[in-house]
Amino acid sequence: MTELNQYTVFIVDDHAVVREGLTKLINQEADMAVCGEAEDGPSALGQLFDIKPDLAVVDISLSSSSGLDLIKGMKLRYPAMPVIVFSMHEESIYAERALRAGASGYVMKSEAPAVLIAAIRKARQGKIHLSEKMTEQLLYKAIHKNEVGAEDGIGSLSDREFQVFQLIGKGIASRQIALDLNLSIKTIDAFRENIKRKLGLRSATELTRYAIESVHSKNFE
Numbered sequence: 001m002t003e004l005n006q007y008t009v010f011i012v013d014d015h016a017v018v019r020e021g022l023t024k025l026i027n028q029e030a031d032m033a034v035c036g037e038a039e040d041g042p043s044a045l046g047q048l049f050d051i052k053p054d055l056a057v058v059d060i061s062l063s064s065s066s067g068l069d070l071i072k073g074m075k076l077r078y079p080a081m082p083v084i085v086f087s088m089h090e091e092s093i094y095a096e097r098a099l100r101a102g103a104s105g106y107v108m109k110s111e112a113p114a115v116l117i118a119a120i121r122k123a124r125q126g127k128i129h130l131s132e133k134m135t136e137q138l139l140y141k142a143i144h145k146n147e148v149g150a151e152d153g154i155g156s157l158s159d160r161e162f163q164v165f166q167l168i169g170k171g172i173a174s175r176q177i178a179l180d181l182n183l184s185i186k187t188i189d190a191f192r193e194n195i196k197r198k199l200g201l202r203s204a205t206e207l208t209r210y211a212i213e214s215v216h217s218k219n220f221e
Contacts, residue, residue: 007124008035010053012044014063022057025113032120041065045073055123060087060094068101068159075102082123086116091134097159105129156198164191168208169215
C-alpha cells in the first residue's frame, strides 16, 4: 500500500527476477513505490486502466511483444504518464527510437541502481534522462543535420522495418516473420525491399548476411 506522498511505479519486464529486483530497489525509496508489474505488453495494458500508475519502467525486449509498441500504446492511452526504458541493449541503438515512441528516458541494465532511481525522479519532473554520451550524440546529430543530410543506415529504418531486420538477423524466414508480426507475407516482402533500398543492399542474400552480422555485433535482441 502506497503512502500519500509517494508516486507509483509500474514495471514491465519478462524476467521475474528483474521485476523482483526492481521492486525491492524502488520500494526502498521514500518517495516512490511499485504498484504493479507485468511480463508483456497485453498484460501491462490490461492492468494500467485499473492501476493508473504515475510512471512506468519498461524493457525493450519482451517475450511476446515489442517494448517500443508497448510504449506507443501506453502514451496513446495515458499521454501524461512518463515511461522509462530499462534495457540490456545499447543506448546508441535504441534510445532515439524509444524517445520517438514517447519514452522520457533510457537506462541500460549495466548502470548502477542509483542511475535508474535518478532517471525516475527526472521523468516525474517532466525531464528527459539519457547518458551524457547519448545526449552528446543526439546534440551532434541535431547540430549537423543539414551537413550530414538525410539519415542513412540502420537508423533510417522505421520501427517496423527495424523489427523485421532483427528477425531476419535471427535467421527467421519471411513466412514465420509474417506469423509472428500478424502481417501478410506480401507485407513482409515489401519491408524487405524497403530495407534493402535504405541499406544499399542488392540481394536477399546480402540482406540476410548483413542482418546476421548486425544482430551478433551490435547487441540486438
